Amino acid sequence: MAVLFMMMLLFALMIIGVPVAAALALASLAFVLMEGLPPMIVLANMVNGINSFPLIAVPFFILAGNLMNSAGITTRIFAFARAAVGWMHGGLGHVNVGASVIFAGMSGAAVADAGGLGNIEIKAMRDSGYDTDFAVGITAASSTIGPIIPPSLPLVIYGVIADASIGQLFMAGIVPGLMMALALMVMVAWYSRQRNYPRDLNFRFSRLxxxxxxxxxxxxxxxxxxxxxxxxxxxxxEAAIAAVAWCIFLGVGVYRTLNFRKILKVSFETVETTAAIMLIVAASTIFAWILTANQTARHFSELMVALTDNKVVLLLIITLIVLVIGLFMETIAAITILTPVLLPVAVGLGIDPVHFGIIMILNLMIGLLTPPVGMVLYVLSKVAQVPFERCVTATAPFLVPLITVLLLLTFVPAFSMWLPTLVYR
Incomplete structure (x- = not known):
């Protein structure tokens, strides 16, 4: 009963606009007080939740992405992608996807992709006569590739919570990320034929x-x-630290686009972003601990099996649950809360934790493109200077290829497990 009250209080607090971290901590504190437990349990679990070596990667990957944006490196990436695929019909749409694939290997965050490349991509597409809705939609959809292709902040968080190998998770994300890119490029090709979008430029080996x-x-x-x-x-x-060192070397030593003032500004932005993420992780940890201690995962598993013993149906139910939660909850909070509950069910169905991690993250990335949370949509609303509601309708058609890839990954584990098996097992 107390657990049910805690969950109802959490959603009530979120509905009235309380920040996610505060809502999680307050709901957990309410449970602790109702059960007569010492309030210090909340603080102790929050501290323990972020006392993890792998989590050190989070601020460094954020810093690497911010340094890339500040150093103007995104412009070079866009120019290369334009030379490589701009010759196709609807060239700038394909460039949009290609640039996101490349940037994904540097930042690992969808919002960083949307904010960094989005400004360049949308302006270029508008100047070339593309519809604003098409430009916003493909930019939003392609930004979700970032947290799938390594490095990936959500995969780091999931790996810590699930006690899964982050190296294997990174390997598992490569093929799914490329599948997402291919699916989106097929969508771009279809749109281009329907709307007669031009080639951006002729292919030249010299330009490439x-x-x-x-x-x-x-x-x-x-x-x-x-x-x-x-x-x-x-x-x-350590790879995250190496990425930061490389970005500083490029910005300061090679391109000379970074100076002390810019690095300081980027560092403060990184600290702010990291603090917000770590607060959510810490607050989610005590919430997840309460769910685990009360055997919520076991009860949920029994409920699922009571509904059906069909593996396909159970997988679809789990996918639907994650998709719905992703509509209302920030990604990091959703990972830390859902993983302890859903992972035991998935493992019971014979699903590898690494495979399940890819399924969960892609599910939650789709949530970034849907209201009411939809962080990528809010970013692009500012970047493109269009209403949030218009961003929602513009992005909706591009959910079709992403959901198609999600279903393929869910029911064909080889897509995500081939590389980890090859490299690690």
Whole structure:
């Protein structure tokens, strides 16, 4: 009964606009007081929840993405993507997706992609005569590739909560991320035929070669991160630190676009973002601890099995639950709350925790494109200077390829498990 009250209080607090971290902490405190437990349990569990070595990767990956944006490296990435795929019909739509794939290997965050590349992409598409709705929709959808292709902040958080290998999770995200890109490019091709969108420019090897050389050093960032992890040179946490060092080297030593003032500004922004994420993780930890201590996962599993013993139906139910929660809850909070409850059910169905992590993160990324939370939509609403409601309708058609990929990944584990099995097992 107390657990039910806690969950109802949490959603009530969120509905009236209380910040997610505060709502989680207050709901957990209410449970502790109702059960007559010492209030210090809340603080102790919150501190323990963020006392984790892998979580050190979070601020460094955020800092790396911010440094990339501040150093103007995103412009070089966009130019290379334009030379590579801009010759196709609806070229800038394909460029949008391609640039997101490249940037995904550097930042690991959808909001960073939408805010960093989004401004360049939407302006270029508008100037070339593309509909604003199409530009906003494809920019929003392609930004969700960022947290799937490594490095990925949500996968780091999931790995900590699920006690799963972050290296394996990173490997598991590569093929699904490329599948998302391919599905979105098919959608762009269809739109381009329907609306007669032009080719952006003719293909030239000289242009491709020049833009590749200009972007070569930034393109080495994902190679450093993924290659270093694959060959055991460093852990995912150490890879985040290496990424920051490389970004500073590029911005200060090579391109000379970063100075002390910019680095200080970016550092303060990183601290602010990290503090918000860590508060959510800490508050979610005590909430998840209460659910675990009260055997909520076991009760939920028994309820699911009582409904049906069909694996396909159970997987669809789990997917629907995560999708619905993703509509209303911030990604990090959803991961820390849902993982202890749903992971035991998934494991009971024979699903590998690494595979389940990819399913969950892609589910929650789709939530970033849907109201009422929809953080990517809020960012693009400011970037494109269009109403939030228009961003919602513009993005809706692009949910079709993303959900299609989600279903493929859910029911064909080989897509996400092939690389981790090859590298680690």
């Amino acid at each position: 070669g020049q833009t590749f050389l200009d972007a070569l050093l930034p393109l080495m960032t994902p190679t450093i991160i993924i290659g270093g992890i694959m060959f055991g040179i460093f852990t995912p946490t």
